[in-house]
Amino acid sequence: MKKPDGKVVLLGDMNVGKTSLLHRYMERRFQETVSTVGGAFYLKQWGPYNISIWDTAGREQFHGLGSMYCRGAAAVILTYDVNSLQSLTELEERFLALTDSASADCIFAIVGNKVDLSDDCTLPPDENRPEKSGASCGSKVQKQVRAEDAIALYKKILKYKMLDEKDVPAAEKMCFETSAKTGYKVDYLFETVFDMVVPIIIRQKAEGPPQTVDITDYKPAKRTKSGCCA
Ligand SMILES: Nc1nc2c(ncn2[C@@H]2O[C@H](COP(=O)(O)OP(=O)(O)OP(=O)(O)O)[C@@H](O)[C@H]2O)c(=O)[nH]1
Numbered sequence: 001m002k003k004p005d006g007k008v009v010l011l012g013d014m015n016v017g018k019t020s021l022l023h024r025y026m027e028r029r030f031q032e033t034v035s036t037v038g039g040a041f042y043l044k045q046w047g048p049y050n051i052s053i054w055d056t057a058g059r060e061q062f063h064g065l066g067s068m069y070c071r072g073a074a075a076v077i078l079t080y081d082v083n084s085l086q087s088l089t090e091l092e093e094r095f096l097a098l099t100d101s102a103s104a105d106c107i108f109a110i111v112g113n114k115v116d117l118s119d120d121c122t123l124p125p126d127e128n129r130p131e132k133s134g135a136s137c138g139s140k141v142q143k144q145v146r147a148e149d150a151i152a153l154y155k156k157i158l159k160y161k162m163l164d165e166k167d168v169p170a171a172e173k174m175c176f177e178t179s180a181k182t183g184y185k186v187d188y189l190f191e192t193v194f195d196m197v198v199p200i201i202i203r204q205k206a207e208g209p210p211q212t213v214d215i216t217d218y219k220p221a222k223r224t225k226s227g228c229c230a
């Protein structure tokens, strides 16, 4: 198997549709899924580069694996369900810290999936959110997360990473709404991310393999008579 040149990771709560988004993009269809165990990846040829796209498990029991999957990632796609405010909150509370192991210039995309369930049912900006999720709006449910909520999260991520808004892609460009079921904006999402990942791959290649410390090289320091180290 060809070694991947760069890595993109999907993170987010269980059931938000990470696996379905990847199926839609890679296999061009929407099919029944089972909740992901651990993680799995696809390889995508993008121009001369080979990009691995990692699908991770949202289930709490696999949480510890997340930062391992993010190691060296050039992009992280933080995914939520537009009909679940909790799934957006979880991105900040549970998943953001996992990205500490990603590449220093990792790009972040925030993706609200399942828009097909709430098309044309966006809450007016000044209206309070309904008490319960799934409030009726014709035959659809009322969307729980507004685009502005995702943009606010993107800005919090920049703060967390101590990045200046001037140095990174604009929030409006990096917040997406998709439907894995209908395919709405799925190609646009992945292809926008891949285009942004290419310069990171080029830089990573120019810098060579990451500098790591080989602990087998470690030799204990000789002790002097005084008990101090030489
Ligand atoms: N209506 C609708 N349903 C979706 C969409 N995307 C996923 N689903 C459904 O939501 C459920 C969960 O989808 P998955 O893709 O397995 O979710 P996941 O984020 O991979 O979940 P974990 O693997 O447990 O982390 C499945 O029943 C999907 O069919 C979508 O865009 N629209």
Ligand SMILES: [Mg+2]
Pocket: 018, 019, 020, 033, 034, 035, 036, 055, 056, 057, 058
């Ligand atoms: Mg999954």
